[in-house]
Amino acid sequence: MNRSVLFFAVLVLMFFVLSGDVRAKADLSLTASDITFSKETALAGEKIRIFGRVFNVGDEDVSGFVVFAVGGKAIGEPQPISVKVGTYDDVFIDWVFEKGSFAVGAEIIGTRPLDEDSSNNEVLRENYFVDADSDNDGVTDKEEIILGTDSLNSDTDNDGVTDKKEIALGTNPLSPDTDNDGVTDKEEIALGINPLSPDTDNDGLADKEEIALGTNSLKIDTDGDLIPDKTEVKIVFLNPNRNEWKPVGSHLASVVGAVKMAVEEGNMAVAYLFAALGFLSIIFLISRFLHKN
Known part of the structure; x- marks a missing residue:
């Protein structure tokens, strides 16, 4: 009889244990990486x-709330969540930070049904760093310390180009003339030439020379006469801002036109005459130009 009672008691105990294992379990979860x-x-x-981001790692759909905290103090209102089994729900809150390093936390509260594992309901993300921009130039104080620029001056080298713009362009915010060519970064930017070269x-020809000469710092041959500016500067009678071939070209075009008309009319003698006279006049123009210069 005692054995029967003992056997029955064991069966009852196993029933309760097994039924506890198979019944549904409510469990929401948060980790540090879930705070962004x-x-x-x-x-x-x-x-x-x-x-x-709250995950449902249990066996039941669960609703509840998330409370955010900054520096250990709750901020804003609890944010409602509703999470199906095997999915997640995202919530957010806006906050204006002061300068410093902050621990930002989140906690799941008020779940229905009751969350049976509270060990993963609260999380803390440490060291969220908030910097300042004391001179309001778009470069943080920390970045300015690394760069060696003045966090209290938006234009450290006082060249008229802000530190932020210099960083974007690749110029030196500590030097008003990055390429040391005698033309300031501001002037080069305004002229559309390269402050890094x-x-x-x-x-x-250095950009500074070209500016003094009035030539184009963006073109090897300013006047388009097929003679490089540098060559024209070296030769006394040439001018890098004047196309030496233009007058000759215009005259040649007139001669060619006259010869063509004579040929079309079948008057070859006149065509030969125009060609000869044209050739001689071109030689004359070139010699006159050389003598003049």
Whole structure:
């Protein structure tokens, strides 16, 4: 009889144990990686959106709320969540940070049904750094320290180009003339020439020389006469701003036109005459030009 009672008791115990294992379990989960931000590099006074992603790792659909905290203090209102089994729900809240390093946390509360594993309901993401931009130039104080620029001056080298723009262009925010060609970065930017190269068009004439000469720092041959500016500067009678061949070309075009008309009319003698006279006049123009210069 005692054995029968003992056997029955064991069966009852096993029933309760097994029934406890197979019944549905409510369990929502948060980890540190589930907290993210609209910007990983924030500036003081800037509105940042804090996101939280809650996973349902249990066997029941669960609703509840998420409370966000900054520096151990709850912020804003609890954000409602509703999570189906095997899925997740995203919530967020906006917050304006001051300068500093902050621990940002999130906690799941008020679940229905009751969350049976509270060990994964609260999480903390440490060291969310918020920088300042003391001179409002778009470059953070931390970045300016690394670069060696002045965090209290938006244009450290006072060349008229902000530190932020110099960083974007690749010029030196600590030097008003990055390429040391005697033309400031601001002037080169205004002229459309390269502040990183002393000779933008690589024609052998420095940008500073071209500005003084009035030639085009972006063209090897300013006047388009097929003679490089550098060559024209070296030869006394040539001018890099004047196309030496233009008068000759115009005259040649007239001669060719006259010869063509004579040929079309069948008057070859006149055509030969025009050609000879044209050739001689071109020689005369060239010699006159050389003598004049």
